[in-house]
Amino acid sequence: MRQYPAAWLKGQSRGEAIAGELRLRIVDGTLKQGDVISENKIAADFGTSRSPVREALKALSNEGLIRLERMGAVVQGLYAKDIAELYDVRYLIESFAQQRLASSCPAEVIATLRHRIDCMRVAAKYADIAEFAWLDFQFHDGLVAAAGHARIARLWDSIRHVVLAVMLLTTEEVFGGGPVRLERVVAKHETIADALESGDEAQIAEVVRDYFADSRRTLRSTWS
Amino acid sequence: MRQYPAAWLKGQSRGEAIAGELRLRIVDGTLKQGDVISENKIAADFGTSRSPVREALKALSNEGLIRLERMGAVVQGLYAKDIAELYDVRYLIESFAQQRLASSCPAEVIATLRHRIDCMRVAAKYADIAEFAWLDFQFHDGLVAAAGHARIARLWDSIRHVVLAVMLLTTEEVFGGGPVRLERVVAKHETIADALESGDEAQIAEVVRDYFADSRRTLRSTWS
DNA sequence: ACAGGTCGACTTGTCGACAAGTTTAAGTGC
DNA sequence: GCACTTAAACTTGTCGACAAGTCGACCTGT
Numbered sequence: 253m254r255q256y257p258a259a260w261l262k263g264q265s266r267g268e269a270i271a272g273e274l275r276l277r278i279v280d281g282t283l284k285q286g287d288v289i290s291e292n293k294i295a296a297d298f299g300t301s302r303s304p305v306r307e308a309l310k311a312l313s314n315e316g317l318i319r320l321e322r323m324g325a326v327v328q329g330l331y332a333k334d335i336a337e338l339y340d341v342r343y344l345i346e347s348f349a350q351q352r353l354a355s356s357c358p359a360e361v362i363a364t365l366r367h368r369i370d371c372m373r374v375a376a377k378y379a380d381i382a383e384f385a386w387l388d389f390q391f392h393d394g395l396v397a398a399a400g401h402a403r404i405a406r407l408w409d410s411i412r413h414v415v416l417a418v419m420l421l422t423t424e425e426v427f428g429g430g431p432v433r434l435e436r437v438v439a440k441h442e443t444i445a446d447a448l449e450s451g452d453e454a455q456i457a458e459v460v461r462d463y464f465a466d467s468r469r470t471l472r473s474t475w476s
Numbered sequence: 477m478r479q480y481p482a483a484w485l486k487g488q489s490r491g492e493a494i495a496g497e498l499r500l501r502i503v504d505g506t507l508k509q510g511d512v513i514s515e516n517k518i519a520a521d522f523g524t525s526r527s528p529v530r531e532a533l534k535a536l537s538n539e540g541l542i543r544l545e546r547m548g549a550v551v552q553g554l555y556a557k558d559i560a561e562l563y564d565v566r567y568l569i570e571s572f573a574q575q576r577l578a579s580s581c582p583a584e585v586i587a588t589l590r591h592r593i594d595c596m597r598v599a600a601k602y603a604d605i606a607e608f609a610w611l612d613f614q615f616h617d618g619l620v621a622a623a624g625h626a627r628i629a630r631l632w633d634s635i636r637h638v639v640l641a642v643m644l645l646t647t648e649e650v651f652g653g654g655p656v657r658l659e660r661v662v663a664k665h666e667t668i669a670d671a672l673e674s675g676d677e678a679q680i681a682e683v684v685r686d687y688f689a690d691s692r693r694t695l696r697s698t699w700s
Numbered sequence: 701a702c703a704g705g706t707c708g709a710c711t712t713g714t715c716g717a718c719a720a721g722t723t724t725a726a727g728t729g730c
Numbered sequence: 731g732c733a734c735t736t737a738a739a740c741t742t743g744t745c746g747a748c749a750a751g752t753c754g755a756c757c758t759g760t
Contacts, residue, residue, distance in 0.1 A: 265713065290741065301715045306742090310531070314538065316630045323722060323741050337627035344568055403561035403635075406540045410634045411627075489743065514711065525745045530712090547711050547752060 254280055257382040267307030270298055274308060278317045278327055279417040285329030315414050332475045338414060343464045345408055346392060349399035350460055354453045361398045365391060365445045369438060376434040385423040389416050391441055425474045440466060478504055481606040491531030494522055498532060502541045502551055503641040509553030539638050556699045562638060567688045569632055570616060573623035574684055578677045585622040589615060589669045593662060600658040609647040613640050615665055649698045664690060
């Protein structure tokens, strides 16, 4: 059984931990589309009362991973089409954020991004998959946050957990591709940082488009 | 005290009802930015236990109307800037949805839209503010749903309640502008339906841009 | 007067229990 | 064998209670 990295649960409530675990089980296919899960069953599985489970199911429902019905929640799953749609939305959000950063991107932000890129190289070297995925996520998370648009940030929040889970799984696949593949991923992030530093709207737009076009190719090989 | 239309609560749980009421109080300014509310206090106000209140606060937090902290939830409020940002997001979502409908918009969808427009005229005639706002909302809701993009639909779901509350308040203001102003609002929706029926991408893009540019003007007069 | 510690009034997170409703399953009459 | 009724096993929504933690006010020593 694949497990949710313990470091990602630090300071979270039981409900969030349960949500994280279930999310991963749905994304990696352990819980299949059509499976029905009940609060009681999950509560028994995790050894807690229904309250945290309830919170978790509500969250998963907001993320579209399950559908809450009168009797039990039915798993929706996350398959190729859903991933494609998820990346449609990521593109919408991130291109908006980066266009906004084009006009005024503080040097501090660029520095933070580059710092994370350096850390990614280290994580790649030491084969730390969870850390690499986490840094990848932090990179994009920081980007959206830096845009300074509260409502867009909420949108990002509503998909962030799913994005993180998907990243964890794709990162596993990317690590299987060896150092060359990894370096290409890191380099892709570098082009984003470069574009943002240039401040050229057109260049940023192109880089973001390329980034997601490339991501889609990677995804297609993972979820085929 | 302004009240949430009872018809909108049909079949909802206590938690959703509380969320609806609180949402309106925040959007209309009864609850101001910086106010702190506790689960106990709200539970006492509504005469329920903390469970439904907890659910409501969680929802409001997801919508960005409040911020959950260790001791009490602090109200964020929804002011001019927030409304502007909300409409940035609406534009992002709805323009995406409508572009998607450009290539293939079933006649059934157009018919439903036109039906709602007709109903809006009736609601305007009989000065039924809540019904008018509801139809306006249903129009856009139907549009997004018709696009057939599950992830975009989730995005819309995450802002729909806030959008509805804002619509209710702006509709009140619009009714104050008399029949001419109302007819202009209805006509705006008609241009959208027309554009969708034409199936011309460029025309749709322009109409949607116009629609939101006009909406922003209306909003600026309501929230000044 | 003031720094530091202590108590008390709050908060949230979690728990187990109950009521109301729905679905499945077992009868039951024929 | 089959339609119909009834009962049992689920489900969720809600409730009140408790534990753990946080913040503020109030003392106390100096």
